[in-house]
Each structure stands twice: as C-alpha cells, then as structure tokens.
Amino acid sequence: MSSPIHRRHLLVGGAVALIGAAPGQEPVTEALRTLERRSGGRLGVGIVDTARGTSAGWRQHERFTQASSFKLSLAAMILAEAERGRLALTDVLRWPRDDLLPHSPVTAAAIAGSLPIRDLARAAVVTSDNTAANVLLRRIGGPARLTAFWRSTGDRISRLDRYEPALNVTPPGTSLDTTTPAAMAATVGRLLRGKVLQPASRTVLGDWMIAADTGRQRLRAGFPNDWRAGDKTGTGGxxxxxxxxxxxxxxxxxxxxxxxxxxFESPAAMASAEAEAVLAAVGRIAAGSAK
Structure with a gap:
C-alpha cells in the first residue's frame, strides 16, 4: 500500500501535469476530473478568473455542504449591516458560558463572555470560531437572514438553515445548509470585488481571509509563494x-x-492530511490555468 505522502504526490502531480496541454477550459476540467478519480472521493470546484472574465470547474452546479465556510458570508453581511447603520461594529455582544462550542478559541478566551461585533466577525473568519458565528447569527436574525442576504446579492442557490454544529451535516435527501461551487465562487467574487460592500469593507474582509490560519494546507498551499492570497475553510460531514x-x-x-x-467529500479511510492535499492540488490546477 502506498504511504500517505506517496499518495499525495500521485494525486497532485498526475492531475496538475494535465494543465497546459491545450488552451481554454478543457485541460482544467480534465485535470479536476482526473484528480477526483484518483482521490476516490467526490470533488466540486468553481474557478473564476476575474482578470480574464472566464470560469471553469468540475461538478460546478452540484450541491455540497458548506460547513464553516458560510462564516465568510456571515462576516460580509455583518460589514454590510454596519455600512447601512443597522448595527455598530463596536457594539458588544454577550453569550452564556453554556453556549460555548468546541473550536471557539477566541470566545472561549473572553473571560467576560462578551466581545465587540467586529472582533466576533474577525474570529469567525480567521479562526473559524464556532461560538462567534452562532452569536452573530442570532444578532442578525438567524440562518434565514443570511440566506436572504445571499439572495440580495444575486445568489439564488446558497442557503443556511441551522446553527453550528448541526449545519455541518446535510441530512440525506435534503439541501439544508448547502451551496454549489459555481454559486459560491460568484458570491465570493461579488463580496471581494463587487458592489455588495464598500471598498473599505472589502479590504477588511480580504485582510481577514489573508490572516485566516485554518487553510494553510488547502487551496493556498497550491498557489505560488509570491501570490497575495486568502481563504476561509469548512470541515464537516x-x-x-x-x-x-x-x-x-x-x-x-x-x-x-x-x-x-x-x-471534497473524502473517502472514510482517507487521512485529513491527504484530503487537504487534494484541495492543495486544486489550488495548483487553478494557478496553472492563470498562466
């Protein structure tokens, strides 16, 4: 049996080698198809090249569980609400200690059980703090309000239905807490480069993504070292x-x-590091398409 490290090289090298075979989207699609087949899982990818105005991907219009990746849009909504005067980023929100969830590094360290909204939004993106996300969701009116925010931006697909941690698992036969790669790629583009947010807020959101510490081994690991890059992860299922x-x-x-x-819906026996290596391979494929 191949070692995890050897398997990672096979996954990454074989798929990325297909890039550059021909111009256009076909090499990208074929590379992603090959990567999925070799991984043994189910892979969905959306790639938007904002410089060229082109897009590519694999299983772009199929639904996948969002897991904690929804927190990026949640933070964007918080910034948008502040721009419209519906809340102040300096307002302090409180939560009972009983509401603390696992993986809440920022809120668990808040001795008083309270933080300003801006700090909670940053924590939701940078550290994927679960308690911070739930506190912010309650402040804006619940998951349905985030879904309404997506609709207001032009995203007709993405939806949020529940709070952490239930939202990490989509029950079979439902589309709860899901999106598609194409829909979310378009949404992220609008949040970072469109008119959903004012320039100052777009800068803040991008800076939070750059500071995020949960995805260093995922897509960003496949980007060249000199790239300016940021991300927001999710892990569930x-x-x-x-x-x-x-x-x-x-x-x-x-x-x-x-x-x-x-x-990436990984095989049950696949180690987390190998699953993250699949996403790193996606990053390399995407970066190769931009040359």
Whole structure:
C-alpha cells in the first residue's frame, strides 16, 4: 500500500501535469476530473478568473455542504449591516458560558463572555470560531437572514438553515445548509470585488481571509509563494463521510485574482492530511490555468 505522502504526490502531480496541454477550459476540467478519480472521493470546484472574465470547474452546479465556510458570508453581511447603520461594529455582544462550542478559541478566551461585533466577525473568519458565528447569527436574525442576504446579492442557490454544529451535516435527501461551487465562487467574487460592500469593507474582509490560519494546507498551499492570497475553510460531514471545504482568492502582484471554491467529500479511510492535499492540488490546477 502506498504511504500517505506517496499518495499525495500521485494525486497532485498526475492531475496538475494535465494543465497546459491545450488552451481554454478543457485541460482544467480534465485535470479536476482526473484528480477526483484518483482521490476516490467526490470533488466540486468553481474557478473564476476575474482578470480574464472566464470560469471553469468540475461538478460546478452540484450541491455540497458548506460547513464553516458560510462564516465568510456571515462576516460580509455583518460589514454590510454596519455600512447601512443597522448595527455598530463596536457594539458588544454577550453569550452564556453554556453556549460555548468546541473550536471557539477566541470566545472561549473572553473571560467576560462578551466581545465587540467586529472582533466576533474577525474570529469567525480567521479562526473559524464556532461560538462567534452562532452569536452573530442570532444578532442578525438567524440562518434565514443570511440566506436572504445571499439572495440580495444575486445568489439564488446558497442557503443556511441551522446553527453550528448541526449545519455541518446535510441530512440525506435534503439541501439544508448547502451551496454549489459555481454559486459560491460568484458570491465570493461579488463580496471581494463587487458592489455588495464598500471598498473599505472589502479590504477588511480580504485582510481577514489573508490572516485566516485554518487553510494553510488547502487551496493556498497550491498557489505560488509570491501570490497575495486568502481563504476561509469548512470541515464537516457525517461519520464516515467527511467533507473538506475551502473558499479562496489568489493572484500574483498586479493581477486581478482568481476566485476558487472547492468541496471534497473524502473517502472514510482517507487521512485529513491527504484530503487537504487534494484541495492543495486544486489550488495548483487553478494557478496553472492563470498562466
């Protein structure tokens, strides 16, 4: 049996080698198809090249669980609400200690059980703090309000139905808490480069993504070292059916960015590091398409 490291090289090298075989989207699609086949899982990818105005991907219009990647849009909505005067980023929100969830590094360290809204939004993106996300969701009126925010931006697909941690598993036969790679790639593009947010807020959101510390081994690991890049991850799925998610932007200096969304439902026996290596391979494929 191949070692995890050897398998990672096979996954990455074989798929990325297909890029450059011919111009256009076909090499990207074929590389992603090959990567999925070799991984043994289910892969969904959306790639938008904002410099060229082109898009590509694989299973772009199929639904995948968002897991914690929804927190990027949640933070964007918080910034948008502040711009419209519906809340102040300096307002302090409180939560009972009983509401603390696992993986809440920022809120768990808040001795008083309270933080300003801006700090909670940053924590939701940078550290994927679960308690911060739930506190913010309650402040804006619940998951349905985030879904309404997506609709207001032109996203007719993405939906949020529940709070952390229930939202990490989509029950069979439902589309709860899901999106598609194409829909979310378009949404991330609008949040970072469109008119949903004012320029100052777009800068803040992008800076939070750059500071995020949960996705260093995912899409960004496949981007060249000199690229300016940021991301927001998600990890969820039912027992035996894990999903690894990453939403990223990246570009070399002076170039408009690529927007990449990736959703990988990995085989149950695959180690987390191997699953993240699949997303890193997606990053390399996307970066190769931008040359």
């Amino acid at each position: 039912a027992a035996g059916h894990p999903i690894f998610v990453d939403l990223a932007f990246g570009a070399p200096p002076g170039r408009a960015p690529l927007i990449v969304t990736a959703y």
